[in-house]
Amino acid sequence: MTALFDYLLGLGDDALVAAQRTAEWCARAPQLEEEVALANIALDQLGQARAFLTYAGELEGAGRDEDALAFLRDEHEFRNVQLVELPNGDFATTVAKTLLLSAYQNLLYTRLSRAAEPQLAGIAAKAAKESAFHVSYASVWTVRLGDGTPLSHRRMRDAVEEVWPYTHELFEPWAAPEAGLDPAALRGPWLEVVDRVLGEATLARPRDGWAATGGREGRHTEWFGPLLAEMQYVHRAHVGARW
Amino acid sequence: MVRAEVEAAVGAVPDPELQVLSIGELGMLREVSVDDDGNAVVVVTPTYLGCPALELIKADIAAAARAAGAADVEVVVSMSPPWTTDWLSETARAKLADAGIAPPGRLSLPLLQPGCPRCAFPDTTELASSGAAACMALRLCPSCREPFEHLKAH
Numbered sequence: 001m002t003a004l005f006d007y008l009l010g011l012g013d014d015a016l017v018a019a020q021r022t023a024e025w026c027a028r029a030p031q032l033e034e035e036v037a038l039a040n041i042a043l044d045q046l047g048q049a050r051a052f053l054t055y056a057g058e059l060e061g062a063g064r065d066e067d068a069l070a071f072l073r074d075e076h077e078f079r080n081v082q083l084v085e086l087p088n089g090d091f092a093t094t095v096a097k098t099l100l101l102s103a104y105q106n107l108l109y110t111r112l113s114r115a116a117e118p119q120l121a122g123i124a125a126k127a128a129k130e131s132a133f134h135v136s137y138a139s140v141w142t143v144r145l146g147d148g149t150p151l152s153h154r155r156m157r158d159a160v161e162e163v164w165p166y167t168h169e170l171f172e173p174w175a176a177p178e179a180g181l182d183p184a185a186l187r188g189p190w191l192e193v194v195d196r197v198l199g200e201a202t203l204a205r206p207r208d209g210w211a212a213t214g215g216r217e218g219r220h221t222e223w224f225g226p227l228l229a230e231m232q233y234v235h236r237a238h239v240g241a242r243w
Numbered sequence: 244m245v246r247a248e249v250e251a252a253v254g255a256v257p258d259p260e261l262q263v264l265s266i267g268e269l270g271m272l273r274e275v276s277v278d279d280d281g282n283a284v285v286v287v288t289p290t291y292l293g294c295p296a297l298e299l300i301k302a303d304i305a306a307a308a309r310a311a312g313a314a315d316v317e318v319v320v321s322m323s324p325p326w327t328t329d330w331l332s333e334t335a336r337a338k339l340a341d342a343g344i345a346p347p348g349r350l351s352l353p354l355l356q357p358g359c360p361r362c363a364f365p366d367t368t369e370l371a372s373s374g375a376a377a378c379m380a381l382r383l384c385p386s387c388r389e390p391f392e393h394l395k396a397h
Contacts, residue, residue: 033371040373047293051322113325122323126292129327137372204395 004117005059006079007176009069012052013080016070016103017224020044020231024088027191034091038139041098044130051123071235075225076218081164082210092152092159095141100163102134103193104170107186117178121203128227139197146201153202160198161206170213245312249283250309251277259296260376261394263342270330273321281314288326291397292371315354323372328396339394345382347396357393359384367391 022042029035053066064072083101088094098137112124134142145156171187196207214220253275266272266287274286285304289297305316314357323371326349333340334348345357345367358365364386374381380390 033373036371037373040377043293043295043377044291045293047291048291051292054382068259118323122321125325126289126322130292133372133395133397 002059003176004120004178005056006119007174007179008052008056008059010079010174012047012049012056012069013078014084014101015052016043016104017078017080019043019049019225020222020227020237021084021086021088022094022098022134025094030091033191038094039130041102041134041137044134045168048123048127048130050126055119055123060242067235070130071232075228078218078220078224079216080167080210080220081166082221082224083163083215085221085227086163086166087214087223089159090155091141091157092128093162094146095138096133096156096159097143098198099138099142100160100194101169101170102131102138103117103197104167104186105176105195106131108183109191111181112179115178115180120178137194142197142203142221143201146198146203153237156201157203164206164208165210166212168208169213169215172216174216190225245281245383246275246277246283247312249277249300249308249313251283252307253285253304254309256300258290259299259303259346260294260378261339262343263338264335266304268332268338270332271300277313281312283308283313284319285316286319286321288321288324290326290328292322293377299327304357310355328394343391344379345391345393347394349396357382359389360391361389362387 019042022038022045025038027035028037029107049070050066052184053069057064057066057069083097086097106128109124109128113121113128115121115124130166142156145152147153171183173182175181175183195205253347254272255265258266260266260270261269262267269290271287271289271290272285275283277283285308287300287304288373291311301318301320304318308316329349331346339346343360348357357367359367364382364384367382367384369380370383371381373379374392378394378397380395381390382393383390
């Protein structure tokens with residue numbers, strides 16, 4: 001299997017699992033505006049996943065389309081980071097996950113939009129602009145909660161600290177030569193964005209300690225299986241069903 | 244001969260989310276080709292990767308091309324070059340404004356705040372970052388007190 005195929009799976013799986021998890025807020029968000037916003041963020045992620053997985057399937061040439069890749073792979077075959085499979089927790093946890101992931105995706109997609117591979121560059125250029133909205137949405141909420149009441153401050157701080165160990169995986173050495181980038185080099189610019197938001201939110205950046213790892217090799221958290229079961233159930237129960 | 248008819252018919256397909264604009268005016272239509280047997284290939288660029296209207300647009304394109312004389316139709320979705328709101332023509336922007344939707348600013352001027360499409364009051368506020376469609380924000384005009392949709396620059 002080519003390195004680019006694996007890489008596209010990683011990009012697609014990050015987006016797909018983030019979409020599935022974020023969409024759990026449908027009909028459960030604190031207010032209608034946040035419900036619509038989170039559903040739209042999930043929809044953007046789903047669109048990115050579809051583009052990356054379709055491209056991966058074409059590249060593989062084994063007849064697997066986006067649906068086969070999304071619904072017919074098992075847990076150990078998914079290449080997403082563990083960050084995106086974490087439970088949603090409270091609203092602050094979701095905001096923290098969205099901020100830390102979208103700040104990374106925005107930088108990554110912006111870099112990938114200059115990749116020599118035209119299809120990869122095209123998808124990334126589109127996705128970069130979408131993720132900029134996600135960064136903006138999550139930043140506003142991080143500041144509002146962090147620089148809010150003592151209770152919202154505490155919960156936003158706890159959320160960032162809880163999620164922080166899962167961010168290191170985003171910068172592990174894992175990229176196809178076609179990507180033309182070193183993921184580790186994204187961490188500096190990512191910290192700049194995150195520090196700016198955390199600073200405005202009167203929150204301290206958590207100390208680096210234990211770091212989650214293994215998602216890119218197919219090792220996932222205990223929360224991933226149930227997410228996949230829910231996502232894949234209908235497709236597998238009704239094989240080949242069409243609208 | 245068939246090619247020109249198919250291209251005109253396909254270009255006139257309305258966007259399901261922005262009914263006032265056709266996919267031609269939106270700049271989504273990249274290429275139309277028809278071979279000697281009348282089989283058409285239509286290349287489109289989606290405005291949003293996750294656009295839920297894309298399946299409907301593909302079906303509408305196929306129907307429009309067949310009605311214009313194409314024997315068979317293949318709709319190809321191309322991601323490169325990526326679509327941007329900067330491709331909207333001035334005519335398209337004027338049509339959006341007439342329909343009460345504030346057109347997007349230029350990407351080179353990202354700080355430009357959309358004015359009210361009804362009374363042209365310049366200083367409007369955002370009510371929600373996402374509106375009825377993912378590509379829209381909901382804003383409020385403090386002058387005429389009316390909420391309005393804004394197609395976000397992207």
